[in-house]
Amino acid sequence: MSLEPFANEPVLELRRAAARAKLTTAMEKLELPLRVPVWIGDERREGEELVSTDPSAPERIVALAASATAEEAGAAVAAARAAFGGWAATPAADRAAALLRAAAWMRERRAALAALAVRECAKPWPEADADVCEAIDFLEFYARGAIELAAGAPLLQVPGERNELHYAPRGVCAVIAPWNFPLAIPMGMTAAALATGNTVVLKPAEQAPGCGLRVVEALRAGGVPAGAIALLPGGGDAGAALASHPDVATIAFTGSGAVGLELLRTAADVAPGARQLTRVVAEMGGKNCVIVDSDADLDEAIPAIIESAFAYAGQKCSAASRVLVHEAIHDAFAERLAGAVAGLQVGPADDFATDVPPVVEREAQERVRRYAQLAAEEGAVVTGTPADAGAGWYCTPVVATGLPADSAVLRDEIFGPLLAIETVRSVDEACDRIDALPVALTGGLFSRNPRTVQRVVARSPVGNLYVNRATTGAMVGRQPFGGNRLSGTGTKAGGHDYLLHFVEPRVVTENTVRHGLVV
């Protein structure tokens, strides 16, 4: 199969009225609530144990989902195990073709898929559109990568010996996904596992079962056999039951650090009779810092930092949550940032004018408000403009200053529209503070001095460092994404090495001296 080189799916130009009209028409046609089954092979069990609602208008039910029991988790793994041999033996090019057809299925429905992400997770339109594009990108990128990987890797050959290395799929992969990229992240992990010949049980986040259903529909419509991809909606208990099943060979997880660490412990506990070590691919949270040096161009830095901290209400794992500003420009920076925050429009996700949508659920709203309160007690806060009275899970954007070094606001991942500003005497002091953190996901630097840039690049522990731009918006193939330290297992989604985590290398060495080669 010869394919065009990979290119990112272009996002919509939402400044064009026609593009916006396509999306609003799709929204009008969206029939809710969706019914999301436990879907194992051709068996569907519908239920209403899980209710997913619209964070912008919580009385609107987006999806009614069954919640998988431990028995269903077991049945899903058993079905995936039974289908493994057939899917693993399917040529890589055929598996890739199924993924490419799934990408085409999503492309045809991209406005409707974006509308669903707006409703279910309060992604504003540009973010929702980018989420669909990223899901398509993962399918296209991993399809190509799996074909390349199927060729194996070259080895040193010497006379009288033939050496071959090929990559075999590992078995059943449990994919456990978060809600904040409700299409892209579950699709990315699932597509990587399937492309390399594994079978998958997908447990979408409890806040986004409707999007999880669309992921599985796309793959099955593309021709992935029913046995090779199961849908297991449910909460953390369903995820735990799935991950602890002894026949799960790989756990691909994206979510919070606490759950990721629990899954690493689960995997390390080898069940009696287990025939394989469970591998964990874990992408977790961070505490992302941006350094602003005294020579930074504030016309560039302020909008980029606003985008990094407040787009999607700060609910991206890559979102900026601390800015470390050189003391020489601190006051000017803080004043301009406060002005920019005051101009942010807080509102429903389906309003094209919205900058900051509501957070995903009531608990998230309470958590963000708790940290905002703490910031006000320990330091000083400047707040943006609150949302017009509405029932959604809105949080007013907050900028905090003057916090003590041991403040929880500077340590914890808050995952909301709250940004802390700190003063530093030098870029090196900023680097020291960043180096003291146990997490290392993304980071940013604004500086006009190439030597400063080099120094920070050399010292920065983060998985993705962004220089003179926003810290969010990693693109498949361009910015392979993932954290270091306690932020993740060091895998890079959307990068060339990612597929290696879903395979095991096998080497065959044949002595050809005595017999020669019979061809």
Ligand SMILES: NC(=O)c1ccc[n+]([C@@H]2O[C@H](COP(=O)([O-])OP(=O)(O)OC[C@H]3O[C@@H](n4cnc5c(N)ncnc54)[C@H](O)[C@@H]3O)[C@@H](O)[C@H]2O)c1
């Ligand atoms: N590094 C990355 O690439 C990346 C990307 C997106 C989100 N994140 C992180 O994800 C978090 C937000 O997502 P979230 O709130 O959905 O995270 P979460 O950890 O609460 O949930 C993630 C998934 O794990 C499941 N789960 C919960 N408890 C479980 C258990 N005991 N066993 C197995 N599964 C369990 C959930 O049901 C959900 O499907 C943030 O910390 C964010 O930084 C990281």
